[in-house]
Each structure stands twice: as structure tokens, then as C-alpha cells.
Amino acid sequence: GAVVSQHPSRVICKSGTSVKIECRSLDFQATTMFWYRQFPKQSLMLMATSNEGSKATYEQGVEKDKFLINHASLTLSTLTVTSAHPEDSSFYICSAPPDGNQPQHFGDGTRLSIL
Amino acid sequence: TQLLEQSPQFLSIQEGENLTVYCNSSSVFSSLQWYRQEPGEGPVLLVTVVTGGEVKKLKRLTFQFGDARKDSSLHITAAQPGDTGLYLCAGGTGAQKLVFGQGTRLTINP
Numbered sequence: 599g600a601v602v603s604q605h606p607s608r609v610i611c612k613s614g615t616s617v618k619i620e621c622r623s624l625d626f627q628a629t630t631m632f633w634y635r636q637f638p639k640q641s642l643m644l645m646a647t648s649n650e651g652s653k654a655t656y657e658q659g660v661e662k663d664k665f666l667i668n669h670a671s672l673t674l675s676t677l678t679v680t681s682a683h684p685e686d687s688s689f690y691i692c693s694a695p696p697d698g699n700q701p702q703h704f705g706d707g708t709r710l711s712i713l
Numbered sequence: 714t715q716l717l718e719q720s721p722q723f724l725s726i727q728e729g730e731n732l733t734v735y736c737n738s739s740s741v742f743s744s745l746q747w748y749r750q751e752p753g754e755g756p757v758l759l760v761t762v763v764t765g766g767e768v769k770k771l772k773r774l775t776f777q778f779g780d781a782r783k784d785s786s787l788h789i790t791a792a793q794p795g796d797t798g799l800y801l802c803a804g805g806t807g808a809q810k811l812v813f814g815q816g817t818r819l820t821i822n823p
């Protein structure tokens with residue numbers, strides 16, 4: 599089945615650090631990937647749509663200069679949380695649909711903790 | 714903005730009981746997915762329903778998509794402690810986006 603790999607699974611760093619999270623589709627190509635954020639005991643909130651070869655599309659209220667997204671190949675999207683602060687601490691999850699008619703497959707998430 | 718209202722948000726029952734989780738919206742969705750999420754992991758797909766009125770069964774789990782494709786339900790028969798987890802419904806919209814419900818945190822007590 600379609601597999602989405604996310605790395606790293608856990609990051610703990612100091613305030614002001616920039617953190618990069620990778621999302622890879624392992625056995626299929628994904629022209630589109632999605633980035634979600636999930637706070638404790640809450641559901642997933644879509645942050646942005648990552649588009650291969652073009653700019654990402656951000657949801658309302660998500661700062662594009664804070665959360666940089668790069669989708670340089672058909673199997674890799676990266677999310678960089680720039681100058682992270684404690685309020686950015688969250689569980690970040692990516693997903694990708696194997697093709698337009700199939701449901702999305704999710705990575706295992708990245709737990710980001712900013713001290 | 715399309716919204717999915719999921720209920721109940723918390724449910725704690727005894728092993729062997731039946732339960733139903735609901736997802737409702739005023740919007741029509743092209744598809745409806747149900748996921749289960751364990752702590753510290755990403756959601757895992759349980760089922761996708763795409764046709765109004767569609768019913769799918771997965772062992773003791775029964776999923777239904779409303780005739781108008783605005784609502785869905787998940788029914789679990791004879792719940793077991795292994796069913797404990799966070800259940801999420803998600804509606805498919807244009808451009809492959811998903812709108813998630815608030816989630817139902819289910820606890821099955823032995």
C-alpha cells in the first residue's frame with residue numbers, strides 16, 4: 599500500500615531555532631501533499647497545500663513566512679518552522695493522496711517541542 | 714467554509730456495549746473518510762464512502778454515508794478494549810482537501 603514517511607518523529611529545541619520537517623512518499627509520486635497541525639486532544643487542522651514545482655497554498659490564518667514549504671520533487675515536501683517559539687509546539691502531520699481518486703495517506707507525524 | 718460536527722467528542726463505555734459516532738454537516742462532501750489515530754502516530758484510514766446511502770462493514774464496525782452526502786456514522790458492535798482510540802471523520806472537498814471533524818476519543822473499559 600501507499601506509504602508516507604515523515605522525519606524526524608520528534609524534535610526538541612530552543613526558542614528561536616528553525617526546524618525542518620520532511621515528508622516523503624515512498625512508493626508513489628505526489629504532486630500534492632498536505633501539512634496539518636494537531637494540538638493536544640484536538641483534531642487535525644489543515645495548514646497548507648504543498649504543490650510540486652509551485653508555491654504552496656496556505657489556509658487562512660497560517661503565516662507563510664513562518665511556515666516555509668518546499669516541494670522540489672514528486673516524492674518530497676518539507677515544512678520549515680522558522681524562528682520557532684513555544685506556541686509553535688505541536689504535532690505536525692503530512693499527508694499525500696496516491697492519485698486524485700484515492701484517500702490521503704498520512705505520515706506518522708512530528709512532535710515539535712520548543713523550550 | 715465547510716465544517717464537520719463530530720459527536721460525541723468523548724465516550725467511555727464497558728466492553729461488550731454498542732456505540733455510534735456521528736459526523737454531520739450542512740455541506741455536501743464528495744467522499745467521507747473515517748480514520749483511527751493512536752497517540753503519537755498519524756491517522757490510519759479505516760474506510761472511504763463515496764455514494765449517498767452507502768454502507769460498509771469492517772468486522773464489527775459499520776460505516777454509513779447519508780443519502781445527501783452531508784453526514785456519516787460509525788457504529789461499533791460489541792466494543793472491545795482494543796477499539797480504544799481517537800476516531801476522526803474527514804470530508805473530501807475539491808482539490809483533494811480534507812475537512813476533519815473534532816474527533817471522538819473512545820475508551821472501552823474491560
